[in-house]
Amino acid sequence: MSVEFIGYVSAREQTEILDLPGPAIDPAYIAATALVHEQGGFDRVLVAAHSTSPDSTLIAQYAASVTSTLGLLIAHRPGFTAPTLAARQLATLDHLSRGRVAVHIITGGNDRELEADGDHLSKVERYQRTSEYLKILRREWAGGTPFDHDGEFYRLRGASSVVLPFQPNGIPVYFGGASEEAIRVAGELADGYALWGEPLANAAELVGKVQAAAQHHHRSLRFSVSFRPIIADTEEEAWERAASIQQQIEKRQAAVLPAQNGIALDHAGPSPTEQTLPTNEGSRRLQAIAAKSARHDDRLWTGVTKATGGRWNSTSLVGTADQVAESLLQYYRLGIETFLIRGFDPLTDAVRYGRDLIPRVRALVEQEDTLRRKSG
Template sequence: MPVEIIGYIGNHNASETIPASGPVINLQHIAAAAAIHENGGFDRVLFAFHSTSPESILIAQHVAAITTKLKLMIAHRPGFTAPTLAARQLATLDHLTNGRVSVHIITGGNDQELAQDGDHLTKDERYARTSEYLDVVRSEWTSETPFDYAGRYYTVDRGHSNVRPQGPEGIPIYFGGSSDAAFTVAGKHADIYALWGETHAQVAETIKRVREAAAPHGRSPRFSLSLRPILAETEDAAWAKAAQLLEGAKALRASASGERLVNVNAKVAGHEPPNEGSRRLLAAAAQGARLDKRLWTEMAALTGASGNSTSLVGTPDQVADALLDYYDLGVTTFLIRGFDPLEDAFHYGRDLIPRLRKLVAERDGELSRAEAAE
């Protein structure tokens, strides 16, 4: 099946190698990123959420207003907005954007960050709340008549909405989380389950677990993989670029303020990251700097794998071929973003995305011919 390509629009220009500067919400950067992604053939873009960041729904609404076809993937954390209201907010935006909305549910694995928004539940309690939240959201989107809901975290009496998602398939729900509790919720609710850039073995294991969790619900989710491709005209030049990026990240971290330096070096101090996804990336990094064909883990090791931080390194043809390996494992969505947010997005659109789409079409043709021959 055709792959979906997702990019990333930050609120300003910054990364592990580029220090943040200027306003927290930089309208010029957002406009440039939106244009590059839309013109570059990306299907959708992610808007991240953090307890201290600008509000993702509002940034996404702005981007929708300055684009015509680029779809939105809005990171959203359950627990701070009533699920009935969140459902109507998303459905309203879906109409205003002519069906371009999706939501990425992030329950949150860091107790300290959650406490910044006044949330003091345990991780398992948060996932249980997320499951109830999505029960209510889907009922608000689909119920023809008023519905009641009685759970531990939410009780709704005669809930109903006059606005529903525009498209017949509704608003796609992406879902992330790698703990046992997360797999349980993903099996029940995820339309697309999102992984960070792990090894082939790790990805195959996770896909198997999510499918097993989804089977009792009669569901068959799709799978998304997040990576930071590093491209150059030759393989040697690409690996040299990766080494240069690593040195830049080290220098930026060394120049950070004392408080920030303590936070970013938590893993070095012997503290394991609080979320399972980061621990899985660090487990991969412990196997080596270069894994499988061209998976690069050193940036994840440096940063404590605090987010999407592993890369595929090589020429555009080589990276497209490496992405195809994940497609063969069952991944049909790729979230790709660079360490230079604007320049890398441009090169992905020009050099990588067309190659990947061509390889996937060829692979689908091979499979169709093989099935027809049986």
């Protein structure tokens, strides 16, 4: 199996511990981050989406314009753009970037945030809409004669497109969400399933559920897991940095008033004790894991998860580059081939990942695959 690394590009420098003053969009920062990831050996970068953030597709287009090989994983929320138009937009960028586009479908787990964009559907209805949306997306990417569609959320007459995906195998569709509704849609329609970093036993359980859902449709998926690696020259220094990061987050949260309407700001929101915790299944899983212990397995750490209430990708692998690489290999053995890694100090951490972590993981995976071939 081939291993894949996905990094993270945002419109400006901002994390749980960094919220620098300046414009909402910093082209120089976007370019610098994209180039650091390309030069560091990352395969793709995720461009996230939020009801208050700059448009993910346009940020991805700018990142594509300053790079030549870096893939783009564009977070996209179904329901806010007509699926036929979204299919053409993504296919257009796929051609402009010469086949570097993938899309990460996010149905959405925060009702109040979605309401900010006028979406008042229930969770069940949102996943029903997502299923219909993806079927239309794939149908338009398939080309051929114009088609009609009569569904619960969309009615189309004579839909077609002159622009199709650049690559013959199309645009990869990644999918997130740990609820039963999400798993059903992923199993039927996604190419890749993304989960937040959980202990090995929990991750294996979730991978098994998604695999079973995919097998029901005679399909197989690629799996991705997300972590916030904290790496230092020694294990002691890495754990010291982890503790410092948690302290910085808690200090920042103590100084931030609760967000209006209970909506957390991206990576800089109020403390989970100051507002209702997120209720999406992925966050609930992280909350339960963090409640049991701050440390799991060899070096999985949930300090940031506890501080943020599990609102997003927040679990870390802590240690030296060799130790973290060994931990990632254990997830690879579960059938997870893609690692989405991003740091708390974005540029500095991305450089270190590219220099110290990614080469080690690729070497370990190559050794693992060689042993499998010899033994099998």
